[in-house]
Amino acid sequence: MESKRQQKFAGVIQEELAAIFQREGSAYLPNTLVTITKVRVSPDLAVAKVYLSFLNTSNTTLSVAEVNSHSGEIRYKLGARIRHQARVVPTLTFFVDDTNTYVEQMDKLFDKISRDREESGAREESE
Template sequence: MESKRQQKFAGVLQEELAAIFQREGAAYLPNTLVTITKVRVSSDLAVAKVYLSFLNTNNTSLSVATVNAHAGEIRYKLGSRIRHQARIVPTLSFFVDDTNEYVEHMDKIFDKISKDRKDTDQEG
């Protein structure tokens, strides 16, 4: 369970990272929209796990690897934006947020189940 302090700091990081990706995301991933879906911060606020969602990309693992390759540069830009709000700038690790893919997969399963039920109801 995250403390209020962690949640508040994660919210600040999410906002600032979203602004960075909105302005300069095209430099890392041209023609790809990057959304920060979730930020988890360690209890000492030194490490942040950032979950990303991508639009207009065929290979999400390559996209997240590209963003991770630029993590130091992104951290520097983040530091210049939050330097008055935080004592330390957390180390950033980026991950793919596959929640949407999971939801779509589950929707397909439920649709198949309801279709199978209708077929068996009509037969019986």
């Protein structure tokens, strides 16, 4: 369970990273839209796990690896933006947010279940 302090700091980081990726994201991933979906911060505020969602990319794993290779540069830019709000700029680690994929799989599963129920109900009525 995150404290209010962690949640507030994570929100600041999320906003600032979103602005960085909006302005300069094409330098890291050309023709790809990057969305920061979630930020989790450690209790000492020294480590931030940043979850990203990608649009217009074929390989999300490769995209995250590319962003992670620029994490030092991104951290420097983040530090310049939050220098008056934080004592320490957290170490950034980027991950793929696969929530959308999970939701799509669950929707397909629920659709299949409802189709199977409709088919079994139709067979019972015809008998």
